[in-house]
Amino acid sequence: MPHTVNAVVVTAQDAPATLEKIIIPDPGPGEALVDILTCGVCQTDQHYQKGLIGQNYPYLLGHEATGRVTAIGEGVTSISPGDKVILNWRAVCADCRACRKGQPQYCFNTHNATQKMTLTDGTPLEPALGIGAFAEKTLVAAGQCTLIEDTKEEHDAAIGLLGCGVMAGIGAAINTGEVARGESVAVIGCGGVGTAAIAGARLAGATTIIAVDLDPRKLDKARQLGATHTVEAGSTDPVEAIRELTGGFGADVVIDAVARPETYTQAFYARDLAGRVVLVGVPDPSWSVELPMIDIFGRGGALKSSWYGDCLPSRDFPMLVDLYRQNRLDLDAFVTERIRLDQVQEAFTTMNHGDVLRSVVEIG
Incomplete structure (x- = not known):
């Protein structure tokens, strides 16, 4: 009935x-x-x-x-x-x-x-x-x-x-970005998804994890979840700050959890040569981004979109619940x-x- x-x-x-x-x-x-x-x-x-x-x-x-x-x-x-x-x-x-x-x-x-x-x-x-x-x-x-x-x-x-959100962020780092032990990661936008990406980078063994946001409150929470460095984007150029924190090279993986044309451009230029950019935020359908093709070619690496953290729920949800129970997440x-x-x-x-x-x- x-x-x-x-x-x-x-x-x-x-x-x-x-x-x-x-x-x-x-x-x-x-x-x-x-x-x-x-x-x-x-x-x-x-x-x-x-x-x-x-x-x-x-x-x-x-x-x-x-x-x-x-x-x-x-x-x-x-x-x-x-x-x-x-x-x-x-x-x-x-x-x-x-x-x-x-x-x-x-x-x-x-x-x-x-x-x-x-x-x-x-x-x-x-x-x-x-x-x-x-x-x-x-x-x-x-x-x-x-x-x-x-x-x-x-x-x-x-x-x-x-x-949804936590899986999208963790998966953006682990599944899509394929963050490896010892790598550097920058996350632009530290709302729920971005902060989850920071937690995912920490789980994957990244040693330099840079949180970027306009809001100091969100940066404080990002530190709690695993960020080793924070960048307040309202007062500092995020690209220059990320490069400075990574020996002048840029991060191995940059995750854009805001999905605005300007943040995606920042992510593109804040990554190391042959680094990976991961877009996990959902953009407004009317927005577009312009990048010089010579820069896309010359920087190598990969530009990737993360759908639902590229997760397989039957595999990933129970694993993350176990990590939660073990006080590791x-x-x-x-x-x-x-x-x-x-x-x-x-x-x-x-x-x-x-x-x-x-x-x-x-x-x-």
Whole structure:
């Protein structure tokens, strides 16, 4: 029978995110019904609100979530009711050209639930990143549920952030940037994703980790998560500062977690010859960057984009949860505040002011 639950919806471009009643069907073949426990407030959700991702309103927001499976549809064998899961937006299909090449981390045809959740008047909802987790329950494809060992309730808020932002940042360093022991890394932009990239660089064994931001508060948090040096970009040229801190050469890996034309240009020129630039921030679709082709050729190396930290959730989420349990990855440091489901719109404002790494909605 259908389930009526509270959820956060945005009905039109730039409309406020409001708490609404929605209808969720029982899971069909290949689907799972999940009780949401926690969900982080990510800038991607606000991108949906602003129309920067699509125009398929109304959107059911939220995607950085932990939950507990309550029901499964026909043919589902990977999870069972009662399992604790982190939701992911890369449920690999195993059949697209990336999967067939043995690169499921780039799956081009990830699965989502087939059935639609709706408003009470029957209007179909488009769930953010195929998840829609600012809700008491949500319906997803079973492959979007990454099974983890049961954790203490107080840890759920931190662990859920692996579902998007923290995984994107850590993966940008480890998977995409392929940071190696002893290398130097610079991260431009120290919000949630950038600070996670710093934590990832530390896990990978980088010995020089340079955090760049305009906000001294974010630089303080970056030091807590592993930065060895900080650069306040408002008073110092980031390119010159990064070069000075790396013997005049530039960093082996520079990660742009802001995704503006000016920060990408800084990343390009702040890397060493044959170094790697990784773009992990999500740019405005209207922006473009211009670089002299002779510089692209002459500097060598690689210019890479990081999709979801190039992660494979079934491989990476459990590993990072284990590191958290071993006190080798401080996920708690990313949780700035815990809020209610009806406070998401306020959390967007707090996020825009730079006051948090993550606000996390607690539901279950």
